[in-house]
Amino acid sequence: xxxxxxxxxxxxxxxxxxxxxxxxxxxxxxxxxxxxxxxxxxxxxxxxxxxxxxxxxxxxxxxxxxxxxxxxxxxxxxxxxxxxxxxxxxxxxxxxxxxxxxxxxxxxxxxxxxxxxxxxxxxxxxxxxxxxxxxxxxxxxxxxxxx
Numbered sequence: 001x002x003x004x005x006x007x008x009x010x011x012x013x014x015x016x017x018x019x020x021x022x023x024x025x026x027x028x029x030x031x032x033x034x035x036x037x038x039x040x041x042x043x044x045x046x047x048x049x050x051x052x053x054x055x056x057x058x059x060x061x062x063x064x065x066x067x068x069x070x071x072x073x074x075x076x077x078x079x080x081x082x083x084x085x086x087x088x089x090x091x092x093x094x095x096x097x098x099x100x101x102x103x104x105x106x107x108x109x110x111x112x113x114x115x116x117x118x119x120x121x122x123x124x125x126x127x128x129x130x131x132x133x134x135x136x137x138x139x140x141x142x143x144x145x146x147x
Contacts (some may be wrong), residue, residue, distance in 0.1 A: 002141055008105050010015065015053070016085060016117070017067045017143070018131070019084070024122065024126050024127050024138055025123055025125050025126075026040065026123065026124040026126070026140055027062065027121065027122070028112060028121065028122055028123070028124065028143075028146075029119065029120065029121040029122070030112065030113070030114050030119065030120060030121075030122070030147055031119045031125060031147055032117055032118060033117055033147070034114065034117045034118050035115055036057055036113060036114070036147035037111050037113050037147060038095050038111070038112040038113075038143065038145060038146055038147060039110070039111055039112075039143070039144040039145035040109075040110040040111075040112070040124070040141070040143060040144060041107050041108070041109060041110070041138060041140070041144060042055060042107070042108045042110055042128070042138065042139070042140050042141070043104050043106070043108075043137075043138070043139045043140075043141060044103075044104075044105055044106065044108065044125065044128030044136060044137065044138060045106075045108050045128070045137035045139070046105060046136060046137060047136055047137030049119040049130055049133065049134040049135060049136050049137075050103055050130035050131065050134060050136060051064070051104065051130060051131075051136070052104055052105045052117075052128045052129065052130060052136045052137075053102060053104065053129060053131040054102045054103065054128075054129055055075060055077070055100070055101045055102045055108045055126060055127075055128055056098060056099075056100050056126065056127045056128075056129055056131075056147040057073060057075055057084070057098070057099050057101070057110065057124065057125070057126045057127075058073075058084065058086075058095040058096050058097070058098050058099075058125045058126075059071050059072070059073040059084060059085075059086050059095070059096045059112065059122055059123070059124055059125075060086050060088075060095040060096065060122065060123045060125070061086050061088065061120065061121075061122055062092070062121045062122055062123050064136060067114075067116055067118035067119060067120035068116060068118075069114040069115050069116040069118065069120040069147075070085060070086065070087055070114065070115040070116075071085065071086050071096075071113070071114050071115075071120070071122045072084065072086075072096075072113050072114075072115075073096070073099075073111065073124060074110070074111045074113075075101045075108055075109070075110055076108070076109040076110075076111070077103030077107075077108045077109070078103060080101055080102070080103055080119065082099040082100075082101050083099065084096040084099045085097075086122075093123070094138065096144065103137075107141075110124065110126070112124065115124055126138065126140075137146055
């Protein structure tokens with residue numbers, strides 16, 4: 001019985017730890033058509049680690065679909081707009097350059113687009129950070145537009 005409880009505890013710990021590590025990653029896919037866009041809202045807030053200074057974001061072309069697309073992500077907050085592009089081949093380990101949108105606490109609009117008409121998949125990585133680079137509250141709202 002003790003052995004089963006230990007295994008259950010370890011399995012629960014691994015699941016909780018894995019969820020915490022990958023909590024700020026969002027996989028997605030865009031269907032056929034080069035003008036399609038996925039639209040997200042990310043909320044940054046003070047969770048006890050201080051007020052948010054910026055949203056840190058990258059995008060990566062995943063290797064699930066080999067469509068040779070180039071993915072871009074744009075972050076909008078108030079009068080700020082920044083973008084980044086993953087120019088590497090499909091499924092490579094490289095990510096786009098980091099964009100750091102200094103918009104403080106609140107909602108950030110994130111738009112994801114691709115360059116080719118074929119369907120393809122991607123992964124966003126994002127973190128809300130305080131001025132001391134501590135991770136602040138980060139929440140992705142339900143997908144606004146899924147194309």
